[in-house]
Amino acid sequence: MIHPMTNEPTTSVESAESSEKSEKRSILEQSEHSLVRWFVDRDLPKYRAKQVLSAIYQRRIDSFSDMTELPKELRAKLDEQFCIFKSKTAESQQSEDGTEKLLLELPDGGRIECVLLRDGPRRSVCLSSQVGCAMGCVFCASGLDGVDRNLTRGEILEQALKLQRLLEPEERLSHIVMMGMGEPLANLRNVLDALDVARDSEYGLGISPRRITISTVGLPPAIDKLAEAHSPFQLAISLHAPNDELRTRLVPVNKNIGIEAIMAATERYFAVTSRRLTFEYVLLKDLNDTPQCAEQLVKLLRRRTAMLNVIPYNPVPGLPYETPSSETILEFRRILMEGGINVMFRQRKGNDIQAACGQLRRLREREPQIVTLSTHV
Numbered sequence: 334m335i336h337p338m339t340n341e342p343t344t345s346v347e348s349a350e351s352s353e354k355s356e357k358r359s360i361l362e363q364s365e366h367s368l369v370r371w372f373v374d375r376d377l378p379k380y381r382a383k384q385v386l387s388a389i390y391q392r393r394i395d396s397f398s399d400m401t402e403l404p405k406e407l408r409a410k411l412d413e414q415f416c417i418f419k420s421k422t423a424e425s426q427q428s429e430d431g432t433e434k435l436l437l438e439l440p441d442g443g444r445i446e447c448v449l450l451r452d453g454p455r456r457s458v459c460l461s462s463q464v465g466c467a468m469g470c471v472f473c474a475s476g477l478d479g480v481d482r483n484l485t486r487g488e489i490l491e492q493a494l495k496l497q498r499l500l501e502p503e504e505r506l507s508h509i510v511m512m513g514m515g516e517p518l519a520n521l522r523n524v525l526d527a528l529d530v531a532r533d534s535e536y537g538l539g540i541s542p543r544r545i546t547i548s549t550v551g552l553p554p555a556i557d558k559l560a561e562a563h564s565p566f567q568l569a570i571s572l573h574a575p576n577d578e579l580r581t582r583l584v585p586v587n588k589n590i591g592i593e594a595i596m597a598a599t600e601r602y603f604a605v606t607s608r609r610l611t612f613e614y615v616l617l618k619d620l621n622d623t624p625q626c627a628e629q630l631v632k633l634l635r636r637r638t639a640m641l642n643v644i645p646y647n648p649v650p651g652l653p654y655e656t657p658s659s660e661t662i663l664e665f666r667r668i669l670m671e672g673g674i675n676v677m678f679r680q681r682k683g684n685d686i687q688a689a690c691g692q693l694r695r696l697r698e699r700e701p702q703i704v705t706l707s708t709h710v
């Protein structure tokens with residue numbers, strides 16, 4: 334930080350202390366490394382850092398005063414300097430199929446959504462990475478008002494922890510999908526920091542990277558960075574169209590990227606991680622659900638170690654897109670299966686609670702509006 338009057342750098346100690354006075358920092362923003370340093374700087378035993386973190390992430394303890402394994406003075410000191418959660422739960426909804434959705438309000442007023450899905454023994458959470466989204470996919474509720482900001486690592490983890498606290502004591506989170514609001518690869522650093530804690534089994538959530546999926550619109554330089562991070566997460570590409578002309582209409586950022594560059598990046602990712610790729614395809618009536626689209630998809634995906642996830646559209650109030658009829662879906666499926674594509678037709682979950690990306694937040698902001706679309710859609 335530069336001092337405004339002298340142009341001299343101010344010391345980081347000063348700035349840290351003044352922010353501590355004004356408001357408590359969330360302990361979820363601390364890496365294990367930085368918390369160890371906090372203990373060492375105060376001549377406290379460093380093993381305490383892991384104790385505190387595992388109390389929060391593994392034993393689901395919500396206040397420092399309940400960490401009875403810590404000396405009383407230490408609990409008071411932690412409580413003086415840190416808080417655990419920063420957000421308020423503005424709304425929570427439960428679907429008949431067991432899906433639960435939270436609308437969280439952050440201290441600056443930003444609102445984000447996260448979802449807990451119960452599926453057999455699986456307990457999956459779907460997390461947001463940004464407030465809003467800049468990608469502008471025409472059928473999606475999250476990006477209709479653009480992006481406000483990236484979420485911090487603590488804000489990403491806070492969603493998982495609030496959902497984890499909805500589980501029975503004997504249940505544990507098994508999967509994470511970064512498929513909530515926002516584009517995770519546009520906030521890669523914070524997403525990776527949060528996922529480091531999610532996968533850590535010593536003090537964190539202990540979820541294996543093979544059970545963590547990062548879903549992206551397909552940003553090749555960030556896919557390469559993700560590969561370099563050597564964290565073998567599952568990668569899902571939101572493809573939604575088999576050719577650039579249609580994809581650019583549905584996913585406007587495609588204009589400057591193109592399907593070929595995305596395919597090349599996914600192949601590089603596969604070469605490094607050996608993780609089978611997933612392509613997501615939201616079926617939109619009369620747009621990308623035609624037999625020609627299915628045939629083009631077969632050509633595009635044949636001979637790739639990939640899985641195609643076909644998802645029926647979850648209609649967004651105010652947007653003109655519709656879910657195809659079941660006959661159209663069956664025909665689409667037949668062409669893909671006959672073409673030898675490894676395809677999964679996903680069931681919608683949490684329909685009755687606006688569980689698709691960004692829908693609940695939008696519903697709570699204002700009455701649904703009719704949005705004018707560009708003429709060629």
Ligand code: SAH
Nearest residue numbers: 473512515516548549550571613646647689
């Ligand atoms: N930005 C990332 C992750 C967030 S969206 C991405 O694009 O992958 C997660 C998935 O939900 C994407 O495949 C997205 O296209 C899809 N999606 C968005 N709105 C939807 C809706 N109303 N119905 C069905 N799927 C939707």
